[in-house]
Every structure is written in C-alpha cells, then in structure tokens.
Amino acid sequence: MQIPSKIAITAIIAATLGLALVAGVVVSSRLGLGSGQNNRYKTLRGWQRISGNWAEHADVLSNSNYGRGDMLIAQHSQGTNYRISADIRFDLLFSETHYGDAGLVIRATDPEQGVDSYRGYYAGLRPDDQTLILGRASYDWHSLQILKLATPISTNSWYHLELAAQGCKLTVTATPGGNLPPTRIDYQDNKCLTEGVAGLRSFYAQASWRNVKIAPY
Numbered sequence: 001m002q003i004p005s006k007i008a009i010t011a012i013i014a015a016t017l018g019l020a021l022v023a024g025v026v027v028s029s030r031l032g033l034g035s036g037q038n039n040r041y042k043t044l045r046g047w048q049r050i051s052g053n054w055a056e057h058a059d060v061l062s063n064s065n066y067g068r069g070d071m072l073i074a075q076h077s078q079g080t081n082y083r084i085s086a087d088i089r090f091d092l093l094f095s096e097t098h099y100g101d102a103g104l105v106i107r108a109t110d111p112e113q114g115v116d117s118y119r120g121y122y123a124g125l126r127p128d129d130q131t132l133i134l135g136r137a138s139y140d141w142h143s144l145q146i147l148k149l150a151t152p153i154s155t156n157s158w159y160h161l162e163l164a165a166q167g168c169k170l171t172v173t174a175t176p177g178g179n180l181p182p183t184r185i186d187y188q189d190n191k192c193l194t195e196g197v198a199g200l201r202s203f204y205a206q207a208s209w210r211n212v213k214i215a216p217y
C-alpha cells in the first residue's frame with residue numbers, strides 16, 4: 001500500500017475545501033444571498049405580489065390593504081432548510097374582524113390570490129388575543145400551535161419574528177424590543193412540507209416589515 005505524500009494530502013484537503021465552498025455558494029444563491037444580502041429585501045425588487053397594496057419607504061415594506069391573506073413572495077428564496085426573519089409592525093387593525101394578524105411564510109409553493117391559497121407554513125402575530133400562531137396552508141388552514149405572547153403587542157410598535165424550518169421541525173421565535181421576554185414555538189410536523197419559497201403575509205391587518213432576512217439553517 002502506497003502512503004500518500006504530504007503534497008498529495010495537501011491537494012486533497014484543498015480540493016475538499018473547494019467543493020465545500022462551491023456547495024455553500026450554491027445554497028446561498030438559491031436563497032438569494034451573497035454580497036448584497038443585507039440590502040436585497042429592503043425594496044420591492046425581486047418580490048412577487050400576491051394581492052395586497054404593497055409599498056416601500058425608507059427600507060420598510062408595507063401593505064395598506066384590508067386583505068384576506070395578502071402575500072409578498074421572495075422570488076429567489078427557494079430552499080429546504082432555512083429561516084426567514086423580520087421586524088413586524090401593525091399599522092392598523094380593523095375592529096369589525098377582531099382577529100387580524102401578520103407574519104412570515106416559509107416553504108411555500110403554488111401561491112395564488114385567495115384565503116390560504118398556497119401550500120406552505122405561516123407564523124404570525126395576532127394582537128387581538130395576544131397570541132403567536134403557527135399553521136400549515138394547503139388551500140385550507142391547519143392550525144398547528146397557538147401560544148399566548150409573553151410580552152403584549154400593540155399597533156405602531158416593532159416586534160421581531162423568526163420562522164425556521166429544519167427537516168420536519170419548525171421553530172418560531174417572537175421577540176419584543178427592550179430585552180423583554182420572547183415567545184417560542186417548537187413543532188414537529190409529521191406531514192411536513194419539505195421545500196418552497198419564503199414571504200410576508202397579512203390577514204385583515206395593515207402592517208409593515210423591515211430588516212427582512214432569509215438565510216440557510
């Protein structure tokens with residue numbers, strides 16, 4: 001048996017690192033990352049509007065529509081194991097509905113106009129009953145878990161929300177400002193959806209999003 005020389009071993013290590021780097025670039029590319037990732041989601045460029053009245057101002061994306069499931073889909077975010085996060089602010093709630101919410105979508109496919117007209121996961125904040133919600137949409141709605149928020153939320157205040165998918169495990173973290181207690185959901189979905197795009201969504205609420213980030217998990 002011939003023992004590899006030091007030069008051969010060095011070459012093997014370099015080749016392995018090179019392949020790992022290429023793989024990382026491919027994954028990042030699929031999720032829309034890269035040198036401009038910090039600025040990519042600050043404007044409406046690269047987003048697909050699925051109903052709603054969406055606008056951008058000072059790095060904030062807003063929906064001023066009174067819609068039943070308006071969505072903004074990140075077109076270059078196709079992936080499997082990744083996370084989406086953003087700061088969310090409720091600009092206006094409608095008293096006649098009592099259950100408006102706003103949040104994030106992950107692993108979404110086939111989005112269309114209409115209530116829950118997509119396949120994917122949604123996590124959102126619901127100020128009326130002060131809850132964090134997680135559900136699966138498949139052209140209907142399957143509630144997976146609802147938790148009371150540890151810290152109340154109100155209109156015109158920012159609340160940080162993160163939704164992550166790793167295999168069939170979903171993790172949602174809602175964090176208020178000012179070092180106040182967060183609320184967290186860990187959920188194992190035995191009927192999990194495995195791949196799709198990320199996005200923003202609101203339901204019977206006018207809301208805004210800032211600092212939107214999508215990254216591998």
